[in-house]
Amino acid sequence: MGGYVRIAVRGVGRNRLIAGSAGVTVTVLGLLHTHATDLTPPEGLRLPPAAALFPAGLALLIYAAPRGGRVRTGAVALCVLAAVALASASTLVVVATAALLVAAAAIRPGDPGRPGDARPEYAETLWQSMDEAVMVLDVNYRVIDVNRRWRELTGYDSAAEAPPPPLPGAGGDWLLSRADGTEVPVLATVAAIPDEAGAPRGYVATYVDIAERKRAEDALSDHAAELERGNAQLAAALAFKNDLTSMLTHDVAQPISSIASLAELLCADWADLPEDIRLELATKIDKNTRRLIKMMNDLQLLFRLDTGTVTARRVPVPLLEVVRAACAETAGAGQVEVTIDEDLSALADRGHLTIVVENLLRNAIAHGAAPVQVRAGRDGPETVRLEVRDSGPGIPDDLLPDLFGRFIRGAGLGLFIARHLVEANGGSMRYEHADPRGARLLVILETAPRG
Missing domain, CATH: 1.10.287.130 (Signal transduction histidine kinase, dimerisation/phosphotransfer (DHp) domain)
Incomplete structure (x- = not known):
C-alpha cells in the first residue's frame, strides 16, 4: 500500500528537481555575466542583463524548495546574498553565494524538516490501523502485502500464506479460511487500482468481519x-x-x-x-x-x-390366533374366511395387532361385501404380509388420499388407529384395489425369528 502512495507523489518531486536545476544554471550565468569581464557569448547568442538573470534563477530555486522547513529558509537567504553580490561585486561574496547555492542543493528531499516527508509514514500508519482486513495484489493477482487486521482475522503471519481472495466482481458474503482450519464469514469486496490509462495495475481486497451479524x-x-x-x-x-x-x-x-x-x-x-x-x-x-x-x-x-405415549412391546405373535380372537369379538365375522398357516408368526405387540385386525374386519364388513377373506404369508425373507379383502365396490379414488386420515367421513377412527399401531410396531400399511372388485388392505410386519 505504501508503494502505491509513493507512486502518487513522484510527479511533484520530479517537477521541483527540474525547476531547481534550471534555477542553479540561470543563477550561475548571472554571476558570471556580472563578474567575468572576458565572457564572450557564442555568436548569435545575446545574454540578458544580470539584473534579469538573477531574479529568474532565484525564483526557480525558491519554487523548487519545499514549502516551510530549513530548505525554503536557505533558498530565501540565498536570494539575499545574491543581491549583495550584485551590489558589491566582491569576489568573496560571490564565493559565499556559490557555497550557499551548493549547500542548498545538497539538502536531501527526505530531510525531516519537510512536513510533506511524513506522508509515506502516515499512509503506512493508516493502512495498519484500519478496522477492515485489507490485501493488496499485483496485476497477476499475486499477493503483495496484507495489513495487521488481516493477520488478526485469519491467524496467518505473512502474505505468502494468504488464501486467494474472490475474483473481481465476485464479492459479497464470503467464507475466509483461517490458519486453524476454521472459516469466518466476511463481507468481501475486490477493487482494481487503475493506472494513468485506466487499466488495472493491481487490486485491493477488503474483508469486513460479519460473524456477529451472521x-x-x-x-x-x-x-x-x-x-x-x-x-x-x-x-x-x-x-x-x-x-x-x-x-x-x-x-x-x-x-x-x-x-x-x-x-x-x-x-x-x-x-x-x-x-x-x-x-x-x-x-x-x-x-x-x-x-x-x-x-x-x-x-x-x-x-x-x-x-406419542404409545409404545410397542414386540414379541413373536401367531397370526392365526390373533385373527381368530379378532373374529370372535367382531359382529358379522361369521362370514370371514381365514387362510393362515399355524406356524406363521409376526414380531409385534399382541394387543396392538388384535386392535388392527378388529378394525380392518369392521371396515371390510361395514363398507364392503361378503365374502371377507383374511390371508397371511411370507412377503420376503424377513417380513410377513397380512391381507384383509372384501368383495364390495372398493374405495372410491377421491377418498384414497385421506383413507388413513384421522376422521374420514363414515369410517370413524379405525383405519387411522390401525395404520399408526402398525407403524408403532415397525411395519407399514397400504391399500390396493382387488381384482376383479373389492378392497384389499395390506399389513407388512417383521417376521418373528424361529426358535
Missing part, C-alpha cells in the same frame, strides 16, 4: 422456525379439535340418542311390551352401548397416539 441472523431464523413450528402445532391442534367435534356430533351422538330412546321406551311401556320385544330393545341398547364404549376406547388410544 450469529444474529441465525438466532433470528431459529426463533422464526420455532414460531412456525408452534403455529403448525397450534393449527394441528385446532384441526384435531374441529375433527373431534365433528365426530362427537355425528358418530358419538347417534348411539347415545339410540340408547336414550330405547331406554325411554322400555321404561314407559315395560308392562305392555311382549317379552320378545323387550329382549330386542335391550339387545339394541347393549349393541349401541358396546359401540359407544368402542368409540371411547378409540378416542383414548387416539389421544395417546397424538401425544
Whole structure:
C-alpha cells in the first residue's frame, strides 16, 4: 500500500528537481555575466542583463524548495546574498553565494524538516490501523502485502500464506479460511487500482468481519422456525379439535340418542311390551352401548397416539390366533374366511395387532361385501404380509388420499388407529384395489425369528 502512495507523489518531486536545476544554471550565468569581464557569448547568442538573470534563477530555486522547513529558509537567504553580490561585486561574496547555492542543493528531499516527508509514514500508519482486513495484489493477482487486521482475522503471519481472495466482481458474503482450519464469514469486496490509462495495475481486497451479524441472523431464523413450528402445532391442534367435534356430533351422538330412546321406551311401556320385544330393545341398547364404549376406547388410544405415549412391546405373535380372537369379538365375522398357516408368526405387540385386525374386519364388513377373506404369508425373507379383502365396490379414488386420515367421513377412527399401531410396531400399511372388485388392505410386519 505504501508503494502505491509513493507512486502518487513522484510527479511533484520530479517537477521541483527540474525547476531547481534550471534555477542553479540561470543563477550561475548571472554571476558570471556580472563578474567575468572576458565572457564572450557564442555568436548569435545575446545574454540578458544580470539584473534579469538573477531574479529568474532565484525564483526557480525558491519554487523548487519545499514549502516551510530549513530548505525554503536557505533558498530565501540565498536570494539575499545574491543581491549583495550584485551590489558589491566582491569576489568573496560571490564565493559565499556559490557555497550557499551548493549547500542548498545538497539538502536531501527526505530531510525531516519537510512536513510533506511524513506522508509515506502516515499512509503506512493508516493502512495498519484500519478496522477492515485489507490485501493488496499485483496485476497477476499475486499477493503483495496484507495489513495487521488481516493477520488478526485469519491467524496467518505473512502474505505468502494468504488464501486467494474472490475474483473481481465476485464479492459479497464470503467464507475466509483461517490458519486453524476454521472459516469466518466476511463481507468481501475486490477493487482494481487503475493506472494513468485506466487499466488495472493491481487490486485491493477488503474483508469486513460479519460473524456477529451472521450469529444474529441465525438466532433470528431459529426463533422464526420455532414460531412456525408452534403455529403448525397450534393449527394441528385446532384441526384435531374441529375433527373431534365433528365426530362427537355425528358418530358419538347417534348411539347415545339410540340408547336414550330405547331406554325411554322400555321404561314407559315395560308392562305392555311382549317379552320378545323387550329382549330386542335391550339387545339394541347393549349393541349401541358396546359401540359407544368402542368409540371411547378409540378416542383414548387416539389421544395417546397424538401425544406419542404409545409404545410397542414386540414379541413373536401367531397370526392365526390373533385373527381368530379378532373374529370372535367382531359382529358379522361369521362370514370371514381365514387362510393362515399355524406356524406363521409376526414380531409385534399382541394387543396392538388384535386392535388392527378388529378394525380392518369392521371396515371390510361395514363398507364392503361378503365374502371377507383374511390371508397371511411370507412377503420376503424377513417380513410377513397380512391381507384383509372384501368383495364390495372398493374405495372410491377421491377418498384414497385421506383413507388413513384421522376422521374420514363414515369410517370413524379405525383405519387411522390401525395404520399408526402398525407403524408403532415397525411395519407399514397400504391399500390396493382387488381384482376383479373389492378392497384389499395390506399389513407388512417383521417376521418373528424361529426358535
